[in-house]
Structure formats: structure tokens, C-alpha cells
Amino acid sequence: MTEAGRPPAVILGGSFNSLSVARALGRQGIPVHALGDGAGGSLVSHSRYLRSYLDVASSATAADEWMAWLRTGPRGAVLLPCSDGALEFIARHRAELVEMGYCPAASADEVTLAMLDKERTYELARAVGVPAPRTAAVSTVDEVRKAGAAMDFPCALKPRHSHLFARAFGSKALIVDDAEELEAAFRATNEHGLEMIVTEIIPGDDSRYCSYYSYLDDDGTPLFHFTKRKPRQNPPGFGLGTFHVTDWVPDAAELGLRFFTGVGLRGVGNVEFKRDSRDGQLKIIECNPRFTAADKLVQRAGIDMATISYRRALGLPVTAPTTFRRGVTQWHPVEDWHAFRAYRALGQLSTVSWLRSLARPTGLPMFDPRDPRPSSVYAVAFAQRGLRFTRRRLASLIAGRRSR
Structure with missing residues (x-):
């Protein structure tokens, strides 16, 4: 392929990373499109370097909406994943996407899917001589109790698939201080049908x-x-x-x-x-x-x-x-x-x-003087959240005094 034509790039999912990718490519004159992942408020949608943006309904429907958009999207475009959901989407649909005329980012798809599974990642690490934390995959309360008996507390209950866990809990892991907390945390995750592992917390700050x-x-x-x-x-x-x-x-x-x-x-x-x-x-x-x-x-x-x-x-x-x-x-x-x-x-x-x-020049993840709108939008949204919080606190204080 020659330099002529500059095929478009399509960014799938992401947050700060999708913004940096869009800017890096857009500054070179490469047409950039971005497909949201349902996380809400994607800053890349405000970038001057973006030709179009797809705002999807939710993370649960993102893959279907991406595929629908790509069926009529710019053929010959490079597909760049910026989220775990996007990694899974490309890994499972690479052949179909190539047949449609797209150029998905290079990867070994089976390895990619393994990396999305924390327990499989640790298994592969140990197999190639890379140290990993002690872990135990758990799917029943009995397995949780057995894993807890073998772990030092505090320990963590982590998802095997982080992007699925984040939809329900909005965090990376649940820290537990004893066996009772571990079992309660597992029951909470089990209600969402999530696959979990119990892992030691590597000591040190x-x-x-x-x-x-x-x-x-x-x-x-x-x-x-x-x-x-x-x-x-x-x-x-x-x-x-x-x-x-x-x-x-x-x-x-x-x-x-x-x-x-x-x-x-x-x-x-x-x-x-x-x-x-x-x-x-x-x-x-x-x-x-x-x-x-x-x-x-x-x-x-x-x-x-x-x-x-x-x-x-x-x-x-x-x-x-x-x-x-x-x-x-x-x-x-x-x-x-x-x-x-x-x-x-x-x-x-x-x-x-x-x-x-902080006493040195530092970079901010969003700010770019050549593309100021994303950071301006973020600053305004942050100020609005702060104002709403202040109003609620004042209202609570006033109500408390009146009730005395």
C-alpha cells in the first residue's frame, strides 16, 4: 500500500486514550472517526480532529451498534481498539471485518482474548517464567471459603473480565478484610453472573x-x-x-x-x-x-x-x-x-x-492548545458538578438547622 489516500482511522471505545489517538492521527491529516462504548460523556467527541462520532446507547449494545455502523462505514479504514470491549469485538469478528474491507489493528486474537481473562493471564505468566500473585478462580461459595482459608487478609476479589465487572461495580476489584467480607462480596458479584478470582494483594506502597x-x-x-x-x-x-x-x-x-x-x-x-x-x-x-x-x-x-x-x-x-x-x-x-x-x-x-x-512541568491528559474544546467541556462539567454538590451541602445544612 502506498502513502497516497491516507485511509481513515476508526477508533473503538476508550476515554483519554481515544482522545490522544485521534489527535495523533488527525494532526497528520488522517480522517478520524470514533465509536463510543456507552460509558457516557466521551471527550473525543468534542475533538476538532474528528470527522464523525457514534454515541451508542450502552456498553451492553456497543458491539451491535459498532457492527451496524461499520456495515456502511468507510471501507479501507484502520480499526483501532481503545477499550477491552473493542479488543474483544475485533478479536471475535476479525475475519468478517476484513471481508467488509477494513484493516483491524494487528494482534494475535487468541492471545488478546486470553489477556482479557485475568486468571488466564496469570496462568500464562507463570508458564513463561514471569512471577504472578497467588490466585484462585472461584465459582461457588464453597470455593470462596476454600480460597479464603488459603489467603492472607486483606485480599482482593477481582473479576476475570474487567470490562464486564466495571459495568456493574465501577471499580477494578473489591478489597476484603476477612472471610465474611469475602463471601459477601462474592455473593454480590455472583448476582451479576460475573466470573471472579480471589487474589493476594502484593505488599508494598x-x-x-x-x-x-x-x-x-x-x-x-x-x-x-x-x-x-x-x-x-x-x-x-x-x-x-x-x-x-x-x-x-x-x-x-x-x-x-x-x-x-x-x-x-x-x-x-x-x-x-x-x-x-x-x-x-x-x-x-x-x-x-x-x-x-x-x-x-x-x-x-x-x-x-x-x-x-x-x-x-x-x-x-x-x-x-x-x-x-x-x-x-x-x-x-x-x-x-x-x-x-x-x-x-x-x-x-x-x-x-x-x-x-508536582514542582516540575507536567502534562495533563486532556489539555492540548491545538484542540482545546475537550478539556474546556470537561472543566465546565466539573464546575457544574461542584456547584450542584455545594448547593446540596448548603441545603442539607440549612435543613439541619431548621430541624433543631
């Missing part, structure tokens, strides 16, 4: 989280090596990153590449680890074979995964990055404020240390 990113070509050759740290997340322990910093973490790169090559991953890959305070080993937490919420950080550090993925899907050559900028940060101000307060309450972070970490 959140500064021990780090990640490895790469893109593996068709023959398994990594096109680049990138690592970062995630010092803070909200909520602490099992949350979304609120402050990231690029850094070279050699053992994360070594273990990450061992995992990717061992399981046969192709295309974009991200694997997260946590360093165990008991033995100093990195233990795998999860693998995301797609763009993540830190995609803009990776771009700012010098690696444009969106363009690499787009070009490889079209069979075009890419110039592989040989290095990346270290010390680049990404800060989510509102979320990090809540994280800071939680860490401070736990005695893990002082005000001075928090402010010191």
Missing part, C-alpha cells in the same frame, strides 16, 4: 507499580521499549493512575518482553507490574494489548504508538524509536487531589512530598 510498553511486529520483533512508573492512583491499591512518570525500569522491560514473546502477543502491548516488598520481585498485575490512559504520556516521551499501529495495519514501514525521554510526567489534577488525601490519611504521603512531586 503504590510507588512500586511500573509498566512496560512495546509493539511486536508480525515476526515477534519489538519495535521499541518503553517503561514508566505509577506512583499514585485513586483509590490507592486498586485504582486508576493519577500521576505517572517515565523512567527506565530494566527488569520491567526484561520481564515484559519475556511475557509478550512467551505468550505470542502481537501489536500494541502494555503489561503492569508491582514490586513485591517481601522479595523485591516484580509481579504481573495485568496486560492490556491496546492503547491505555497513559497514551498521551508515551507520545510526549517520543513514542507515537497510534501512528505505529495505524501504519503497520496498512502494511506501511515505520521508523522504530530507539529511546524515549525520561522524567516526563502526566498528572490528573482532580483525581490526584483525591488520591493525595487518601494517601495522607493512610500516612503514606505528606503534603510537602505531594507538592514536591
